[in-house]
Amino acid sequence: MEVDYRRAVARVLEAVAPCVGAGKVADYIPELATVDPRQFGFAVATTDGQVHCAGDADTRFSMQSISKVFTLALVLYRDGETIWRRVGREPSGSPFNSLIQLELERGIPRNPYINPGAIVVTDQLLADGGDGFATLHRLLRTETGNPDLDVDDVVAASEAGAGHRNRALAHLMAGFGNMVNPVDDALEHYFRQCSVAITCRELAHAGLLLARHGIRADGTRLLARSDVRHLIALMMTCGTYDAAGEFAYRVGLPCKSGVGGGILAIVPDHCAVAAWGPGLDDHGNSVSATAALAAFADITGHSVF
Ligand code: DON
Numbered sequence: 001m002e003v004d005y006r007r008a009v010a011r012v013l014e015a016v017a018p019c020v021g022a023g024k025v026a027d028y029i030p031e032l033a034t035v036d037p038r039q040f041g042f043a044v045a046t047t048d049g050q051v052h053c054a055g056d057a058d059t060r061f062s063m064q065s066i067s068k069v070f071t072l073a074l075v076l077y078r079d080g081e082t083i084w085r086r087v088g089r090e091p092s093g094s095p096f097n098s099l100i101q102l103e104l105e106r107g108i109p110r111n112p113y114i115n116p117g118a119i120v121v122t123d124q125l126l127a128d129g130g131d132g133f134a135t136l137h138r139l140l141r142t143e144t145g146n147p148d149l150d151v152d153d154v155v156a157a158s159e160a161g162a163g164h165r166n167r168a169l170a171h172l173m174a175g176f177g178n179m180v181n182p183v184d185d186a187l188e189h190y191f192r193q194c195s196v197a198i199t200c201r202e203l204a205h206a207g208l209l210l211a212r213h214g215i216r217a218d219g220t221r222l223l224a225r226s227d228v229r230h231l232i233a234l235m236m237t238c239g240t241y242d243a244a245g246e247f248a249y250r251v252g253l254p255c256k257s258g259v260g261g262g263i264l265a266i267v268p269d270h271c272a273v274a275a276w277g278p279g280l281d282d283h284g285n286s287v288s289a290t291a292a293l294a295a296f297a298d299i300t301g302h303s304v305f
Pocket of ligand 1: 064065066096097113114115159166194257258259260284
């Protein structure tokens with residue numbers, strides 16, 4: 001399928017205009033509430049080397065839960081099996097920070113892309129490699145092409161200060177014997193990974209690791225093809241929390257969202273797409289980024305279905 005991506009990106013920008021500024025910025029992390037909701041960025045990086053951007057594609061935003069895909073990638077790279085004794089692979093159908101489900105399911109999170117699942121994955125990365133977030137940081141710097149990519153320390157501190165639910169989730173899991181490191185250590189790494197400040201252009205570049213089935217920016221293989229298949233299957237079923245069904249219907253591509261308003265979508269063999277708008281819907285997914293990805297899928301015909 002030949003797609004004119006330049007034209008497609010321009011049409012997405014037109015289609016999304018009525019939604020820009022819609023939704024409500026995340027305010028349970030106080031620093032995220034200060035972001036101007038009237039921004040919108042979009043970037044497509046293709047496996048054959050094109051990059052097309054629109055709007056605020058070079059403005060930094062908080063990566064938040066999109067980081068969870070890359071942390072899981074590193075854990076699978078090191079040992080593809082152990083982690084599945086600690087976390088499931090089913091959609092949760094519940095909010096991403098639900099405590100009730102975790103209690104009922106005896107400390108085993110439904111999947112690695114909700115908060116407790118991601119905390120377990122970060123805990124595993126820390127246990128496996130010793131330097132946890134630093135490993136992720138190196139990977140993101142290389143794959144985004146930005147050697148200065150960094151954590152926004154103000155957001156990280158804001159998250160840590162307001163992270164009562166994440167602490168509760170981690171302690172509940174520790175109570176069930178599903179934490180290896182001290183809770184505070186794992187959470188520190190978790191808060192830092194969520195607070196990476198990234199642009200749409202950089203995120204689309206990093207997403208190519210998945211669109212190319214595990215091949216890095218320098219052409220070497222990092223991940224096994226099967227690991228990438230698993231990572232993006234989980235994006236499809238669990239990447240947008242309790243709206244994953246609606247995303248499959250509207251967008252039809254594996255997506256991972258974050259409460260900073262970013263969403264990464266993967267079109268295997270073709271491209272990685274990053275969309276960002278700070279205003280969120282009730283599930284925690286960006287209103288404008290969701291609309292943009294739905295328009296992109298309609299315009300290009302890209303879909304896994
Ligand atoms: O832990 C939190 O609540 C945020 N740092 C990340 C939440 C997010 O982006 C959506 N959750 N999975």
